[in-house]
Amino acid sequence: MNSSDAHPVDIAIVGAGAVGLAAALALAESGRSVAVVGPLHALRDGRTVALLDGSWRLLGELGLADVLAERAAPLCVMRLVDDTGSLFRQPPVEFRASEVGLDAFGWNVENAELVEALAARVRETAAIRLVPGLVSEIVADEAGVTLTGEGFPPLRARLVVGADGRQSRVRAAAGIAARDWRYPQAALTAILSHTRDHCETSTEFHTRKGPFTLVPLPGRRSSLVWLLDPEEADAVAALDDPAFARRVETQAHSLLGAMQLDGPRGRVPMGGLSVERFGAGRMVLIGEAAHVFPPIGAQGLNLGLRDVTALREAVSDSSDPGAAGVVAAYDRARTADVRLRTGAVDALNRTLLADLMPADLLRGAGLLALSRLGPLRRLVMRQGLAGGIGR
């Protein structure tokens, strides 16, 4: 096919997950013609995402404030509990949003509900073409990129944005090398109702197998993210709903009272991915196409939404959104933030997996220092939220 036969747009986004849909809205706002290509199905697997302040503000700017306010719960307190059984175990540490002058660290919402809300907004936006097919071929030349796939006529774009997740085809087409690794863990996800109030507090129990976290949802409901070794995850996942809920309640030391399942559950193998660069030759990567890590400290989607903000800035002053200068500016803008967070989450996860006394000692000393030293606590809170606040 000749590239001149293809339907032209300024920017084509491959992947209609949360990050791709948010990028479509943000980029269309700046007056570009945008196509977003990908199946629109939000998997309901009990996964929720904690949106930090910066993400919340971005989604508000994109017109989602009202719908999210109804469906998300604020996270006002974050509690860390050392549940490793270590000799050097320390008392729980609590971080309060009010200590850094905020009402909430973030807001927790079901991932599928977020994707549905973004998709509804995209459908209402005239400048965005929604193409519900899978891209199978990506051919780039100096002037643009042609996308083909089943069920839609070829598209020609000056910039292609890879929001197509961990196995990104855009990444492969751009020739961007990625390092992909696995952890000996799987995450169990679920939504549960409970008899006690969560008091807008998210509790992360650090266990030998990985973190076990309960995050508030509206009402007396919470979402679970439980990292376990894969065999144990299979055994717990095989329990029927009432037995599963009892197992979660026991693991939570009945902190939230009696529990019941209140939605679907899921199991996700854990791994990480980092890329050598964030763009090449009229293509850029955002979201899990560019970075994957375990769900510790609510970083993944928040980082993906910061990719969106950086991309919007990088294209804003250029008449050609795929110009080499735009791609280079985006790459520069994302390198430090993504590398810092990938390294920090990987290091924390590995110390939790290590059955070693020095790691225990360090973690115990760190938690103790955090609980006692106000300035250190505030520094850690600001680092955790960096990019969420003040950007």
Ligand SMILES: Cc1cc2nc3c(=O)[nH]c(=O)nc-3n(C[C@H](O)[C@H](O)[C@H](O)COP(=O)(O)OP(=O)(O)OC[C@H]3O[C@@H](n4cnc5c(N)ncnc54)[C@H](O)[C@@H]3O)c2cc1C
């Ligand atoms: C258990 C768990 C808990 C988490 N909790 C949090 C949290 O609290 N806070 C947080 O910030 N993050 C969290 N994350 C991370 C967050 O869920 C992800 O970062 C985010 O969902 C990734 O979104 P994405 O749009 O980049 O990728 P995906 O959701 O993977 O979307 C990629 C899309 O691309 C499409 N696609 C793939 N190939 C093609 C193709 N060839 N053509 C067209 N389309 C294609 C797919 O169909 C899919 O729709 C968590 C993750 C897990 C596993």
